[in-house]
Amino acid sequence: MVSDKLPPCADDVFKNGVSACLVGDVPKHAAETICQSLSAVTGWKIDWHYFGGRTHIKALAPAPQPQPEPIAWMVGTAFWWTKEEAERDAAATGLPIVGLGPMAGAAEVERLNRxxxxxxxxxxxxxxxxxRADDAAESLGDIASLLRHQAKDIEAALSANHVPEVKS
Structure with a gap:
């Protein structure tokens, strides 16, 4: 059985994060899974809390630091601390290398905001x-599948230096 006890929204995200979305009530564990998955993909701190009976998801960008080079590299879902390891993994898997860390200028910040x-x-x-799901287990399975597809899309968009604009 899954515990209903989850940590509260991170204080810094709650106070300083930007609103990513506000939707109707969803299961706590589904909101937690979504936030953790998006945090892993984007590098932003993403958390949620209930606001007026609705699920409010907020995001906080990493603090800017003067770092011209990546501090780590990602190939698929693997993280590497040296570029050489990432290059070997990329050659073996055929996947692109994505630099991680605050190495952004104004154009990079705009791309990450998109x-x-x-x-x-x-x-x-x-x-x-x-x-929409009637069954909580089915719901989490659908969400996990959706997040896997979305993670691939965002990885492809970020590695191609192009992130499509989202029209609300």
Whole structure:
């Protein structure tokens, strides 16, 4: 049995995060899974809380730091601390290398902001899927499948230096 006890929304995200989406009530564990998955994909701190009976998801960008080079590299879902390891993995798997860390200029910040908007749009889709399901286990399975597809889309968009604009 899954515990109903979940940690509260992270204080810094609650106070300083930007609103990513506000949707109807969804199961706590579904909201938690969505936030953790989007945090892993985007590098932003993403958390949720209830607001007026609705699920409010907020995101907080990593603090900017003067770092011209990535601090780590990602190939698929694997993280590498050295570029050489990432290059070997990329050659073996055929997947692109994605630099991680605050290495952004103004154009990079804009691109990541668009990625966050896209993640917010996907988040709303996943939460809507959770609300439509009659069975909690089926709901989490559908959400996990949706998030896997969305994670691939955002990885492809970020590695191609292009993030499509989301029209609300």
């Amino acid at each position: 990625a966050l908007a896209l993640a917010g749009h996907w988040c709303a889709s996943a939460l809507n899927a959770a609300q």
